Amino acid sequence: MSGTDSPGPRERIISTAYDLFTRRGVGDVGVDEVAHKAGVAKATLYRHFPSKNDLVLAFLEHREELWTIRVIDQLPAQRCPGDPAGQLVALFDILDDWFHSRHDYEACSFIKVHFEVGGDGEVGHACLRHLEKIRHILKARAEQAGLRDSAELAWKLNILIKGSIVNAAEGDLDSAARAKLLARWLVEQHTT
Numbered sequence: 001m002s003g004t005d006s007p008g009p010r011e012r013i014i015s016t017a018y019d020l021f022t023r024r025g026v027g028d029v030g031v032d033e034v035a036h037k038a039g040v041a042k043a044t045l046y047r048h049f050p051s052k053n054d055l056v057l058a059f060l061e062h063r064e065e066l067w068t069i070r071v072i073d074q075l076p077a078q079r080c081p082g083d084p085a086g087q088l089v090a091l092f093d094i095l096d097d098w099f100h101s102r103h104d105y106e107a108c109s110f111i112k113v114h115f116e117v118g119g120d121g122e123v124g125h126a127c128l129r130h131l132e133k134i135r136h137i138l139k140a141r142a143e144q145a146g147l148r149d150s151a152e153l154a155w156k157l158n159i160l161i162k163g164s165i166v167n168a169a170e171g172d173l174d175s176a177a178r179a180k181l182l183a184r185w186l187v188e189q190h191t192t
Contacts, residue, residue, distance in 0.1 A: 013035070013038045013048055014059065015038070016034050016037045016038035017029070017056075017058070017059045018059055020033065021056070021059050021113075022063070022106040025112055026052075026059075026123075030052075031045055053122055053123055056113065057122065057123065059109075060109065060110065060113065063109045064130050067108075068133055068137070071095075071098065072134055076088070076090045079093065084141045084142070085145035085147065085187050085191070088142065088145070088153075088183065091157075091161070091183070092176045092177070092179055092180035092183050093176070095161065095165070095179075096176040096177045107165050107168070110127045110130045110131050111127075113127050114127035134158060135151075136154075138154035139153070142154060146192060147190040147191060148190050148191075150190075152190075153187070157186060160179040160182055160183055160186075161179075163175070164176040
């Protein structure tokens with residue numbers, strides 16, 4: 001698709017579902033509303049996504065592309081090139097920027113959907129896989145930095161990330177800046 005082409009039906013459906021699901025959750029949004037707002041017939045939606053679960057799974061994949069890969073993986077590497085330990089700490093600066101720059105801050109979709117549907121079923125398992133990917137990125141970065149107990153550090157940093165996200169959703173937009181101090185301390189504690 002070139003820059004002048006308009007998005008096709010599939011892309012419009014995913015974009016619309018993304019906007020609706022991130023703001024209101026998956027349970028509150030029906031496929032009729034997604035089809036209507038995307039400007040497609042319900043039959044077109046079902047041709048691309050045979051069930052609502054398929055649409056939710058596509059939404060989660062899109063969220064991973066936009067959030068996990070960009071915010072968790074790429075932006076810290078760009079901020080602190082060649083310094084994986086610094087990237088672990090810089091992640092909290094990026095979260096701080098995210099919390100302060102978005103008037104429509106929507107928190108973590110993987111956590112929200114997981115709380116809505118639970119850990120069972122295809123969607124619940126997908127949420128857990130996406131959350132695991134975040135820890136995998138953190139663990140890999142800790143290993144690159146030569147930090148000890150990289151898996152344990154990844155879990156600890158993930159707790160700080162989730163806590164920051166939840167606190168920001170409660171209105172504490174400075175939660176990532178507060179957590180950054182703890183992240184730096186944790187990285188120091190895991191330095192061999």
